[in-house]
Amino acid sequence: MDKLLVILRKPPYGVPNAAEAVRHAGGASGADYESILYLIDSGVYTAKKNQDAGDTGFAGIGEDLELLSDEMEIYANKDSLRECGLKENDLIEGVKIDDGEVLKRALKDSQTVMIF
Amino acid sequence: MAKRITLFLNTAPYSHENTYTAMKIAEAALEKGMETHLVASTDGVYCFLKGQVGKGMPNAAGGFKSLMDKGLKVVL
Amino acid sequence: MLFLISSSPDTKEFNTAYKLAKDMNAEICLLQNAVYASRNSNDPGLYVLRDDMLLRGINENEISGRPIDYSGLVDLMTDQEKVAGLF
Numbered sequence: 325m326d327k328l329l330v331i332l333r334k335p336p337y338g339v340p341n342a343a344e345a346v347r348h349a350g351g352a353s354g355a356d357y358e359s360i361l362y363l364i365d366s367g368v369y370t371a372k373k374n375q376d377a378g379d380t381g382f383a384g385i386g387e388d389l390e391l392l393s394d395e396m397e398i399y400a401n402k403d404s405l406r407e408c409g410l411k412e413n414d415l416i417e418g419v420k421i422d423d424g425e426v427l428k429r430a431l432k433d434s435q436t437v438m439i440f
Numbered sequence: 441m442a443k444r445i446t447l448f449l450n451t452a453p454y455s456h457e458n459t460y461t462a463m464k465i466a467e468a469a470l471e472k473g474m475e476t477h478l479v480a481s482t483d484g485v486y487c488f489l490k491g492q493v494g495k496g497m498p499n500a501a502g503g504f505k506s507l508m509d510k511g512l513k514v515v516l
Numbered sequence: 517m518l519f520l521i522s523s524s525p526d527t528k529e530f531n532t533a534y535k536l537a538k539d540m541n542a543e544i545c546l547l548q549n550a551v552y553a554s555r556n557s558n559d560p561g562l563y564v565l566r567d568d569m570l571l572r573g574i575n576e577n578e579i580s581g582r583p584i585d586y587s588g589l590v591d592l593m594t595d596q597e598k599v600a601g602l603f
Binding site for chain 1: 524526
Protein backbone atom coordinates (compact mmCIF):
# COMPACT_ATOMS: atom_id res chain seq x y z
CA MET A 325 0.00 0.00 0.00
CA ASP A 326 1.36 3.45 -0.92
CA LYS A 327 2.12 5.81 1.91
CA LEU A 328 1.23 9.49 2.06
CA LEU A 329 2.69 11.88 4.61
CA VAL A 330 0.79 15.13 5.14
CA ILE A 331 2.65 17.71 7.20
CA LEU A 332 0.71 20.63 8.64
CA ARG A 333 2.72 23.66 9.78
CA LYS A 334 -0.01 26.29 10.07
CA PRO A 335 -2.60 26.89 12.80
CA PRO A 336 -6.15 25.55 12.34
CA TYR A 337 -8.04 28.79 11.64
CA GLY A 338 -7.42 31.92 9.63
CA VAL A 339 -5.73 30.13 6.75
CA PRO A 340 -7.15 27.18 4.81
CA ASN A 341 -4.04 24.99 5.28
CA ALA A 342 -5.40 22.89 8.16
CA ALA A 343 -8.73 22.19 6.47
CA GLU A 344 -6.94 21.23 3.25
CA ALA A 345 -4.36 19.05 5.05
CA VAL A 346 -7.09 17.16 6.86
CA ARG A 347 -9.10 16.82 3.63
CA HIS A 348 -6.15 15.42 1.68
CA ALA A 349 -5.02 13.06 4.42
CA GLY A 350 -8.56 11.82 5.01
CA GLY A 351 -9.29 11.47 1.30
CA ALA A 352 -6.13 9.47 0.69
CA SER A 353 -6.89 7.24 3.64
CA GLY A 354 -10.30 6.49 2.11
CA ALA A 355 -8.65 5.78 -1.25
CA ASP A 356 -6.47 2.95 -0.01
CA TYR A 357 -3.42 4.97 0.94
CA GLU A 358 -1.77 4.53 4.28
CA SER A 359 -1.71 8.17 5.33
CA ILE A 360 -0.10 9.94 8.22
CA LEU A 361 -1.05 13.44 9.33
CA TYR A 362 1.87 15.09 11.09
CA LEU A 363 1.39 18.33 13.05
CA ILE A 364 4.45 20.52 13.56
CA ASP A 365 5.19 24.21 14.33
CA SER A 366 1.87 26.10 14.71
CA GLY A 367 0.13 23.06 13.19
CA VAL A 368 0.06 21.44 16.65
CA TYR A 369 -2.63 23.92 17.71
CA THR A 370 -4.92 21.90 15.42
CA ALA A 371 -4.86 19.12 18.04
CA LYS A 372 -6.09 21.35 20.90
CA LYS A 373 -9.27 19.87 22.34
CA ASN A 374 -12.60 21.68 22.95
CA GLN A 375 -12.55 23.66 19.66
CA ASP A 376 -15.96 25.22 19.05
CA ALA A 377 -16.58 26.53 15.53
CA GLY A 378 -20.23 27.24 16.46
CA ASP A 379 -21.88 29.42 13.81
CA THR A 380 -18.65 31.14 12.75
CA GLY A 381 -18.65 29.57 9.28
CA PHE A 382 -15.24 27.95 9.88
CA ALA A 383 -14.99 24.17 9.45
CA GLY A 384 -14.63 22.50 12.87
CA ILE A 385 -11.15 21.03 12.39
CA GLY A 386 -10.91 19.54 15.89
CA GLU A 387 -13.98 17.41 15.28
CA ASP A 388 -12.62 16.21 11.91
CA LEU A 389 -9.33 15.28 13.53
CA GLU A 390 -11.04 13.25 16.23
CA LEU A 391 -13.01 11.28 13.61
CA LEU A 392 -9.94 10.77 11.41
CA SER A 393 -7.84 9.44 14.27
CA ASP A 394 -9.86 6.20 14.02
CA GLU A 395 -8.68 5.52 10.49
CA MET A 396 -5.18 6.99 10.30
CA GLU A 397 -2.13 7.89 12.36
CA ILE A 398 -2.02 11.47 13.61
CA TYR A 399 1.09 12.77 15.33
CA ALA A 400 1.99 16.04 17.03
CA ASN A 401 5.66 16.99 17.29
CA LYS A 402 6.94 17.06 20.86
CA ASP A 403 9.19 20.12 20.52
CA SER A 404 6.45 22.11 18.79
CA LEU A 405 3.97 21.18 21.52
CA ARG A 406 6.40 22.48 24.13
CA GLU A 407 7.02 25.71 22.17
CA CYS A 408 3.27 26.22 21.85
CA GLY A 409 2.62 25.51 25.54
CA LEU A 410 0.47 22.43 24.90
CA LYS A 411 0.57 19.36 27.14
CA GLU A 412 -0.65 15.86 26.46
CA ASN A 413 -3.93 16.42 28.31
CA ASP A 414 -4.65 19.50 26.15
CA LEU A 415 -4.86 17.28 23.06
CA ILE A 416 -7.71 15.60 21.24
CA GLU A 417 -7.93 11.90 21.97
CA GLY A 418 -6.17 9.75 19.38
CA VAL A 419 -3.36 12.21 18.60
CA LYS A 420 0.04 10.69 19.40
CA ILE A 421 3.16 12.58 20.41
CA ASP A 422 6.37 12.09 18.41
CA ASP A 423 9.87 13.12 19.45
CA GLY A 424 10.98 13.28 15.80
CA GLU A 425 11.64 9.60 15.09
CA VAL A 426 8.28 8.97 13.42
CA LEU A 427 8.75 12.05 11.24
CA LYS A 428 12.16 10.90 10.01
CA ARG A 429 10.89 7.39 9.28
CA ALA A 430 7.75 8.67 7.54
CA LEU A 431 9.75 11.07 5.36
CA LYS A 432 11.91 8.14 4.27
CA ASP A 433 9.12 5.60 3.78
CA SER A 434 6.38 7.69 2.16
CA GLN A 435 6.01 7.78 -1.61
CA THR A 436 4.39 11.21 -1.41
CA VAL A 437 4.84 14.09 1.03
CA MET A 438 2.46 17.05 1.07
CA ILE A 439 3.31 20.09 3.17
CA PHE A 440 0.64 22.60 4.18
CA MET B 441 -23.85 62.76 16.51
CA ALA B 442 -23.41 59.00 16.16
CA LYS B 443 -19.94 57.64 16.66
CA ARG B 444 -18.18 56.62 13.50
CA ILE B 445 -15.81 53.72 12.86
CA THR B 446 -13.87 53.01 9.67
CA LEU B 447 -12.26 49.62 9.03
CA PHE B 448 -9.52 49.05 6.50
CA LEU B 449 -9.33 45.62 4.85
CA ASN B 450 -6.48 44.77 2.50
CA THR B 451 -6.17 40.97 2.61
CA ALA B 452 -7.73 38.25 0.46
CA PRO B 453 -10.87 36.57 1.83
CA TYR B 454 -9.69 32.98 2.14
CA SER B 455 -6.00 33.33 3.03
CA HIS B 456 -6.50 35.36 6.19
CA GLU B 457 -8.94 35.65 9.04
CA ASN B 458 -9.16 39.44 8.73
CA THR B 459 -12.31 39.27 6.61
CA TYR B 460 -14.19 37.45 9.37
CA THR B 461 -12.81 39.77 12.07
CA ALA B 462 -13.80 42.84 10.04
CA MET B 463 -17.32 41.44 9.50
CA LYS B 464 -17.81 40.77 13.22
CA ILE B 465 -16.46 44.20 14.26
CA ALA B 466 -18.70 45.87 11.67
CA GLU B 467 -21.69 43.86 12.88
CA ALA B 468 -21.07 44.88 16.52
CA ALA B 469 -20.59 48.53 15.54
CA LEU B 470 -23.82 48.55 13.51
CA GLU B 471 -25.69 47.00 16.45
CA LYS B 472 -24.50 49.93 18.57
CA GLY B 473 -25.98 52.34 16.03
CA MET B 474 -22.57 53.56 14.89
CA GLU B 475 -21.89 54.95 11.44
CA THR B 476 -19.82 52.06 10.07
CA HIS B 477 -17.54 52.26 7.05
CA LEU B 478 -15.19 49.79 5.42
CA VAL B 479 -12.48 50.63 2.94
CA ALA B 480 -11.18 47.67 0.94
CA SER B 481 -7.88 47.91 -0.90
CA THR B 482 -5.43 45.56 -2.65
CA ASP B 483 -6.58 41.93 -2.23
CA GLY B 484 -9.33 43.04 0.13
CA VAL B 485 -11.44 43.91 -2.90
CA TYR B 486 -11.79 40.18 -3.66
CA CYS B 487 -14.08 39.96 -0.62
CA PHE B 488 -16.73 41.65 -2.74
CA LEU B 489 -16.68 39.43 -5.83
CA LYS B 490 -20.00 37.83 -6.73
CA GLY B 491 -20.50 34.08 -6.90
CA GLN B 492 -18.18 32.88 -4.10
CA VAL B 493 -18.92 29.24 -3.32
CA GLY B 494 -16.02 28.18 -1.03
CA LYS B 495 -16.78 26.17 2.08
CA GLY B 496 -14.97 25.77 5.40
CA MET B 497 -14.38 29.49 5.95
CA PRO B 498 -16.97 32.25 6.34
CA ASN B 499 -18.38 33.44 3.02
CA ALA B 500 -17.02 36.93 2.44
CA ALA B 501 -19.43 38.27 -0.17
CA GLY B 502 -22.52 36.87 1.58
CA GLY B 503 -21.44 38.22 4.95
CA PHE B 504 -20.67 41.71 3.67
CA LYS B 505 -23.86 41.84 1.59
CA SER B 506 -25.93 41.21 4.68
CA LEU B 507 -24.00 43.88 6.62
CA MET B 508 -24.42 46.37 3.78
CA ASP B 509 -28.16 45.74 3.97
CA LYS B 510 -27.91 46.75 7.65
CA GLY B 511 -26.10 50.00 6.84
CA LEU B 512 -22.42 49.19 6.34
CA LYS B 513 -20.92 51.62 3.82
CA VAL B 514 -18.20 50.11 1.65
CA VAL B 515 -15.67 51.82 -0.59
CA LEU B 516 -13.34 49.80 -2.82
CA MET C 517 -3.40 53.68 22.03
CA LEU C 518 -4.61 50.17 21.29
CA PHE C 519 -2.68 47.44 19.50
CA LEU C 520 -4.66 44.65 17.89
CA ILE C 521 -2.36 41.63 17.58
CA SER C 522 -3.50 38.75 15.40
CA SER C 523 -0.35 36.75 14.56
CA SER C 524 0.45 33.40 16.13
CA PRO C 525 2.77 33.76 19.17
CA ASP C 526 5.56 31.79 17.48
CA THR C 527 5.96 34.43 14.75
CA LYS C 528 8.28 37.41 14.44
CA GLU C 529 5.24 39.59 13.76
CA PHE C 530 3.75 38.73 17.14
CA ASN C 531 6.95 39.40 19.04
CA THR C 532 7.59 42.72 17.24
CA ALA C 533 4.05 43.95 17.85
CA TYR C 534 3.95 42.82 21.48
CA LYS C 535 7.30 44.45 22.32
CA LEU C 536 6.37 47.67 20.53
CA ALA C 537 3.02 47.85 22.33
CA LYS C 538 4.69 47.29 25.71
CA ASP C 539 7.38 49.90 24.94
CA MET C 540 4.62 52.40 24.14
CA ASN C 541 2.50 51.51 27.18
CA ALA C 542 -0.34 50.75 24.79
CA GLU C 543 -3.36 48.56 25.49
CA ILE C 544 -3.19 45.17 23.76
CA CYS C 545 -6.00 43.03 22.46
CA LEU C 546 -5.14 39.55 21.20
CA LEU C 547 -7.30 38.14 18.45
CA GLN C 548 -7.21 35.45 15.75
CA ASN C 549 -4.15 33.19 16.22
CA ALA C 550 -2.60 35.55 18.77
CA VAL C 551 -5.12 34.34 21.37
CA TYR C 552 -2.91 31.26 21.88
CA ALA C 553 -0.44 33.56 23.64
CA SER C 554 -2.94 34.16 26.44
CA ARG C 555 -2.44 30.57 27.69
CA ASN C 556 1.20 31.18 28.57
CA SER C 557 1.04 34.83 29.52
CA ASN C 558 1.28 36.35 32.96
CA ASP C 559 -0.12 39.65 31.79
CA PRO C 560 -3.54 40.21 33.42
CA GLY C 561 -3.95 43.49 31.51
CA LEU C 562 -4.26 41.82 28.10
CA TYR C 563 -7.62 41.86 26.38
CA VAL C 564 -8.39 38.58 24.59
CA LEU C 565 -11.19 38.18 22.04
CA ARG C 566 -13.49 35.54 23.51
CA ASP C 567 -14.95 34.22 20.20
CA ASP C 568 -11.48 33.55 18.82
CA MET C 569 -10.52 31.75 22.05
CA LEU C 570 -13.55 29.47 22.00
CA LEU C 571 -13.06 28.66 18.30
CA ARG C 572 -9.58 27.38 19.18
CA GLY C 573 -10.62 25.39 22.23
CA ILE C 574 -9.30 27.84 24.82
CA ASN C 575 -11.48 28.31 27.89
CA GLU C 576 -11.51 31.37 30.12
CA ASN C 577 -10.00 29.44 33.03
CA GLU C 578 -6.90 28.62 30.91
CA ILE C 579 -5.77 32.20 30.39
CA SER C 580 -4.52 35.27 32.13
CA GLY C 581 -6.07 38.41 30.70
CA ARG C 582 -9.51 39.81 30.16
CA PRO C 583 -11.78 38.08 27.64
CA ILE C 584 -13.94 40.52 25.66
CA ASP C 585 -16.60 40.14 23.00
CA TYR C 586 -16.90 42.09 19.72
CA SER C 587 -19.10 44.70 21.37
CA GLY C 588 -16.40 45.28 24.00
CA LEU C 589 -13.76 45.43 21.29
CA VAL C 590 -15.68 48.13 19.40
CA ASP C 591 -15.95 50.15 22.64
CA LEU C 592 -12.23 49.69 23.23
CA MET C 593 -11.40 50.76 19.67
CA THR C 594 -13.60 53.84 19.68
CA ASP C 595 -12.51 54.96 23.16
CA GLN C 596 -8.84 54.99 22.20
CA GLU C 597 -7.23 57.89 20.45
CA LYS C 598 -5.57 55.53 17.97
CA VAL C 599 -5.82 51.87 16.96
CA ALA C 600 -2.89 50.01 15.42
CA GLY C 601 -4.19 46.77 14.04
CA LEU C 602 -3.93 43.88 12.89
CA PHE C 603 -0.33 42.83 13.31
